[in-house]
Amino acid sequence: MNKLLGGVAAAALMTTAAQAEISDGKVKIGILNDQSGVYADFGGTGSVEAARMAVEDFGGTVLDMPIEIVSADHQNKADIASNIARQWYDTEQVDAVMELTTSSVALAVQALSQEKKKINLVTGAATTDLTGEQCSPYGFHWAYDTHALAVGTGGALVEQGGDSWFFLTADYAFGYSLEENTANIVKERGGSVAGAVKHPLATNDFSSFLLQAQSSGAKVIGLANAGMDTQNAIKQAAEFGITQGGQKMAALLFTLAEVHGLGLQTAQGLTLTESFYWDRTDESREFGNRYKERTGAMPNMIQAGTYSGVLHYLKAIEAAGTDETEAVAAKMHELPVSDLFAENGKVAPNGRMISDVYLMQVKTPEDSTGEWDYYDVLATIPGDDAYMDPAASGCPLVE
């Protein structure tokens, strides 16, 4: 009896393999992110364009089947995002959902994807929970996380003598996580934390908080916030003479898009961490220029990361010979990541894609030679140092 069943199963397997199984005759990838709110420039439609470029660079088809990119705006609301993802999975034959800016959204969609047994790949959210306690066998986290940002910016500044910190922290999960991660690194490297103040999300005026940071006497003011909050804080710090007074501003999550928005005059001298800079290698320059032709801006690590994620997913389908979730996820874990975004990337068992991150300093207007010439790369931080050891991540999938 057992033999017979085995034979039937083997025959079934052979027929599926012979058809080079792609469900519904196409591979459909959904890019779900904030396209109209505070993070619209952080990932936004730029990520959608980057995903399209990945499809084109891959050749437009995988296993002779067409590839389609769909996108939607989740307005930074976890419930809206879950509804869209559910609809995509249930009725629109979407095979994988990617980008997922905002940590609350990413966690919600990752849980849903695991339940539906679909692949999700996060590039736009920061929380380490995605590859920690809430990790998923079909969930992947690309580009950056709060741990890498903390090691990059926090670690580097302590080494440069910035050993006492005061935090301005956005009053929600992401801010706490970023502050906690950075504070740990600072203390680990021999520094101290003088204090912290929590500000509401989307605060217009930071002057009160900045005065408190100023009077704390800390050498570094760490901004554990994002987007417009960080921009306003930096702008107003310059106004209140904080940097002239010798205190350093550290933007813990700041990308090329926000530097562009702020302008070099205000942003100069800032240290920050990104996992991608367009003007670093020949490949990244070539990609950056192509991307700029289509969108009018240079890509940041979220957008370039989305390109890399989509490409890796398609390579995994090709290697697996099917778009079946279990097989593709296995291939995604197994294949090395080698493209213009990451030269020596690898995917850890908890879904974390580990690649180098870079410590950058924003150039002065005098040093900048062109419109998007913004960064000096100060240091390369090897992926294994930047990201949390998978074994210590708390993810149950890591043996």
Added chain:
Amino acid sequence: MTMVFGIPIQALLGQLLVGLINGSFYALLSLGLAVIFGLLRVINFAHGAQYMLGAFVALLALKWAGVPYWAALVVAPLVVGGLSALIERTMLSRLYQLDHLYGLLFTFGLALAVEGGFRWYFGASGQPYSPPAALNGGVNLGFMFLPIYRGWVVVFSLIICLAVWALIEKTQLGAKLRAATENPTLVQSFGINVPLLLTMTYALGAGLAAIAGVLAAPIYQVSPLMGSNIIIVVFAVVVVGGMGSIMGAIVTGYMLGVAEGLTKVFYPEASNIVIFVIMAIVLILRPAGLFGKEA
């Protein structure tokens, strides 16, 4: 060091001043709202968009035509006031006979459309606008470093507020306006062009928002979302001050700015709701607002 409630007096003085600076914006914006509501009975939800437009006019005028900050302080209110007058004449004025709710819905929809359009075209990140060279730098007051530009904002907005109050409460034109609100038919029969008066009033309110926008441009990022962030707070200011009370709006604007500043020291997490808590308390104790007359 002298301490007040566990906070050094220096820090407290600094926060009071910062509160006063923010209060200047609240006062200017709520003044415009109060003028429009008091005289037109329109709840102008487009006020945040008009504030944002003011900042954008300054930014774009500088970028495209090299118009400096000082000229922008005049140009922006004229442009925004002119556009708003056009909208009042062609659309808003048709809603005066209907329930107040229609004016509210119209201006709200208008604000969404304008902000959405700007976000689509300019992106959400915002753009920088440098303060004029004459107002760069700051002075050390001993207890805090006061950026000169912020000091200018307080002085200038105070002058504008008092001028508008005097215009409406103390001049012939203001008297006509107030009369036209009380009894438009009677005033019209005296040969006064009431619709024109109302259009001018709406343009004045919008122009005030635009001035606030220009003043804000060097401090905050000029962004399509800057207005929607502040408008709700400003409505609360008007409600606390008393709907339609000109002086009430001004005084309350400064007061609530200071209250918010102090909250940021004692309990920062509550700083964005303290104004609404005050609003709730005032509504319970004095439903017409602090300076409002019982209807």
